[in-house]
Amino acid sequence: MKLGRLNHVGVATPSIERSLETYKAMFGAEPAGEPFDLPAQGVRVCFVDTPNSQIELIEPLGETSPIVKFLEKNPAGGQHHVCFEVEDIAAARAHFEGKGARILGPTRIGAHGTPVFFLHPKDMGGVLTELMETPAH
Amino acid sequence: MKLGRLNHVGVATPSIERSLETYKAMFGAEPAGEPFDLPAQGVRVCFVDTPNSQIELIEPLGETSPIVKFLEKNPAGGQHHVCFEVEDIAAARAHFEGKGARILGPTRIGAHGTPVFFLHPKDMGGVLTELMETPAH
Numbered sequence: 001m002k003l004g005r006l007n008h009v010g011v012a013t014p015s016i017e018r019s020l021e022t023y024k025a026m027f028g029a030e031p032a033g034e035p036f037d038l039p040a041q042g043v044r045v046c047f048v049d050t051p052n053s054q055i056e057l058i059e060p061l062g063e064t065s066p067i068v069k070f071l072e073k074n075p076a077g078g079q080h081h082v083c084f085e086v087e088d089i090a091a092a093r094a095h096f097e098g099k100g101a102r103i104l105g106p107t108r109i110g111a112h113g114t115p116v117f118f119l120h121p122k123d124m125g126g127v128l129t130e131l132m133e134t135p136a137h
Numbered sequence: 138m139k140l141g142r143l144n145h146v147g148v149a150t151p152s153i154e155r156s157l158e159t160y161k162a163m164f165g166a167e168p169a170g171e172p173f174d175l176p177a178q179g180v181r182v183c184f185v186d187t188p189n190s191q192i193e194l195i196e197p198l199g200e201t202s203p204i205v206k207f208l209e210k211n212p213a214g215g216q217h218h219v220c221f222e223v224e225d226i227a228a229a230r231a232h233f234e235g236k237g238a239r240i241l242g243p244t245r246i247g248a249h250g251t252p253v254f255f256l257h258p259k260d261m262g263g264v265l266t267e268l269m270e271t272p273a274h
Binding site for chain 2: 001002003004005006009011012013018019022023025026027028029048049050051052053055074076077078079080081082084096099101119121122123124125126127
């Protein structure tokens, strides 16, 4: 195990559209693609590219979205998680389970189409941490 | 203006030493260098490298540190800011002033030895955003 690429910073927002307006107005930045729903994770997602990484804008999808509570505490939105790439998600999961880390739910398909899981922030210095298998391309 | 490299994610911690132990235990990650004081910003700093970016661990330096309040709200630590690179800090400052963005304090020398300033989170979707002139190397 090593610390992999910082694939993205997840930023929760009450409105992807409004956040995209902000990135456009402030940086002239365009989204990397259209927003799309990720029902398995209860979020709507849109990426904004930086030359070396991405900002992942996430908006609640449905009332039971896991980010509803975060947005109640942070109504304007804010930094929600960081995502590091791993070569092999099953090996990474076994690794962190072996460390006694709390893993939040099952391994699922993430926003880049590869499997992901989340480590509890209490085991990563208060930072909700996503591990994501590196896409093939 | 364009969205520059995501130079680092700033992560506040009550103890850099303890955070380094976490990164080592969980990822086998070593710090990029020794922790050092940044008195102008009231923080002690240590970087951990990812292949494409960095995590900047920041710990309060003194009782008036600007991150004391953040840690009162988030005692375990957590994501504090993101930092994007810009080519020319003076031009970037003029750009954001022209946009009516609230800039927090003067342009100062940051942790990488180049000038930086911070945008108010209210103008960036709840995300405290550092702009940093790209280092020459």
